[in-house]
Amino acid sequence: MDKGIVYQLCLDFIKQRIQTAETALAQAREASNDDTKSSAGDKYETSREMMQQDIDRNKRLLMDAQENxxxxxxxxxxxxSDTVSGGSLVYTNEGIFYISISAGQLHAGGKTVFAISAASPIGKLMLGKKKGDDFSFNGKKYLLNEVL
Structure with missing residues (x-):
């Protein structure tokens, strides 16, 4: 498994998230700008508030994607490094993990890799470990077979 391929899959994942968030934000802003005040003032204010919440939510999604x-x-x-850190590809008896961003399951070369954040519960347990180390998570024992 090539770490560069997994990195590229994560990059594609995050670029897609950014694009989706930017599109949703633009659409929400456009809808808000197109909304005209009606004679039903309360309905207008409620609609306006809902649109603003939509804009705010999409801004947060975009900022999160940009941080990723x-x-x-x-x-x-x-x-x-032979020690698990950000960017490590970790082979365990329970699967392959890429310590990067939370992108979930990725498929490369006929294998499944779990892209996880170093801040995730399992990511925190892996940090600083080396080949041959083990840890337990959710009742399972993980043995590190390889750290790339």
């Missing part, structure tokens, strides 16, 4: 992009870019510049 920064995290990913920093990982792309990280040097290889």
């Amino acid at each position: 992009m920064k995290t990913l870019e920093a990982i792309g510049q990280a040097t290889a």
Whole structure:
């Protein structure tokens, strides 16, 4: 499994999230601008508030995606280490994990890789571990077979 391929899959994932958030934000702003005041003042204010909440939610999604992009870019510049850290590809007896951003299951080369954040519960348990170390999570024992 090539770490570069997994990195690219994460990059594609986050670019898609940014694009989706930008599109949703633009649509929400357009809908808000197109809304004209009607004679039913309360309905207008309620509608306006709902549109503003939609805009705010999409702004948060966009900011989150942009933060994930920064995290990913920093990982792309990280040097290889035999200790689990951001950017590590970790082979365990329970699966392959890429310590990066929370992107879920990714498929590369016929294998499934779990892209997880270092801040996730399982990510925190892996940080600082080396090949041969183990840890328990949700009642399962994980053995680190390889750290790339």
